Amino acid sequence: MTPVSWQPDRSADPGSWPHPPMTTAIGRGLLGRCPACGKSHLFNSFLRVVSECSNCGAPLGLVRADDVPPYITILITGHIIVPLLFMVDRMGEPPIWLMSAIFLPLTLLLTIGLLQPIKGGVVGIMMNLNMLKSDPAAT
Numbered sequence: 001m002t003p004v005s006w007q008p009d010r011s012a013d014p015g016s017w018p019h020p021p022m023t024t025a026i027g028r029g030l031l032g033r034c035p036a037c038g039k040s041h042l043f044n045s046f047l048r049v050v051s052e053c054s055n056c057g058a059p060l061g062l063v064r065a066d067d068v069p070p071y072i073t074i075l076i077t078g079h080i081i082v083p084l085l086f087m088v089d090r091m092g093e094p095p096i097w098l099m100s101a102i103f104l105p106l107t108l109l110l111t112i113g114l115l116q117p118i119k120g121g122v123v124g125i126m127m128n129l130n131m132l133k134s135d136p137a138a139t
């Protein structure tokens, strides 16, 4: 059995769009702007990334964030909700209906509120690292 090794393709064309520093790209993505130029919208619906930046031409549609944004969203939401839930429970064991009335909407709001900015940040990281899907026809 031969060992499998993978190396990033550093000879790939870096593209003609701007390549800002990593923190700038992440910040622009978190704000829902193009990570490359920061001047146009990153999303054309809640989580659908535009195929190409209308300002700088960065191929944003070739970035496939896949499951990373939901994973990070669940990680952050869980680390906020679970300690709060235990704290409230220890303060006097409130009834289940009250706990549900507080924490179910809070969890939903946090999840929906964090998902789009986190996806933008992940797209910013992936654009900065030039992690683009090479074949647009492939799924």
Ligand SMILES: [Zn+2]
Residues within 6 Å of the ligand: 034, 035, 036, 037, 038, 039, 040, 053, 054, 055, 056, 057, 058
């Ligand atoms: Zn742009």
